Amino acid sequence: MRLATLRKGKSCILYDADSLCDADQAPQIGPSTFTPDWWQAQGGITGQAPGRGASLFLSAGNGDEWVLRPYRRGGMVARLSDNRYLWTGLERTRAFREMRLTAELLARDLPVPTPVAASVTRHGLIYEAALITVRIPGARALASLLENDEADDDLLQRVGAIIRRFHDAGLDHVDLNARNLLVDNSGKVWLIDLDRCRLRRDGGWKRRNLERLERSLARFSNPAAAVHATERIVKGYSD
Template identity: 60%
Template sequence: MRLATYQTRKTCILYDAERLCDAQGSPRIAPEHFEPDHWRTRGAVLGEAPGRGSSVFIDPADLSTDNAWVLRPYLRGGMAAKVSRKHYLWTGLERTRAFREMRLLAELYLQKLPVPRPVGACITRTQLAWTGALITVRIPQARTLADRVMESSADTALLERVGSVIRRFHEVGLDHVDLNARNLLIDAKDNVWLIDLDRCRLRSPGRWQSANLARLGRSLARFDRASDMVMADIQLGYRNLPSTP
């Protein structure tokens, strides 16, 4: 993977040049590709991701051989959304949440950690604010840990694998500030993936590691009455040596 930037008067795109450049080295991705309506008008929207904001699954057949991409615009929640749902204060290109998440994903992906392959991040600047979106490769046939727990199909071996994967991320210093049961995906082969790294960062070991696990425990409590037993299995996997890729 090799990241490159493509800039117009109002926008800047950070993208995977290894996959998205033509034979002349020009980018094949443009600002309109980060707009959900662009794909809707072409009938290329495959679905949406419930519970994860406004993420849409798209068919990038004209740009890539990937089966599907996930397009996620950056949107505010809580009280901040009452001021502006999609505008963020401009403090510099590399400090935007979109570029930071894109670079973090690329770094973890290159370390062969189970995160979606990043495709691109696009920033549009308007005076003192910015809007943006991120595209990643969709993990095929993946379901959330929450879904697996609610249907009682998450056995001890899978839950221990979840804990072991979280430990692998902690070993490299990833503080996932929203570690919850919907940001852990399980594919058809029961491989565990971590998604939605917005506002996450790499840090030295500290209390944040236990805080991540505590947040996951609170999340699981909303989906399963036996969440204490679920977390016990996850904690057991976490205490073991990190699993190999």
């Protein structure tokens, strides 16, 4: 993956030049690529994911699908602005940091969605942003599998093993929960939504990641099932 930047007006785009350039190396992307209205006009919206960010599924041509995720705030601050952030420099924007981190993890052969492009549009002292990744075919959230009693012991232990791989690589996933762990049709486990995540040295953050996941499991299954799921995941993590 070869990352390049493109500036157009107030927008700056970080993109995969290997997949988004034509034969003359001209980027086939622009600010409109990150606007739902543009995709709606092309008839390219195929669905929407649950959650605060309202991610859209897009038809990218040749049978491929992308996921467009605008950055959205939660909590009390969202009452002031749910999609704008304080500008502290382009490389410190949430979109650019997540794009670069995802590309780094992909290069390490870790199961993350392939990043396509990130867009940042500056408005003086604030900015708004969005990220596009390749959609994982047939993927379902671990949360959905738990709710439907479809997560067997083998799968749960594989979830634990995958989390361990990310931890061994130094990834602190600050929002590790059952919605950000996906399972595709082949049973492969993926980790998504790397916003605000970072690579770190060994420390207590690993335990905090697992505790956050444990709390999440309790929201999608009954108490006994949540305890069992936690035990299986921890076993896979420890083996």
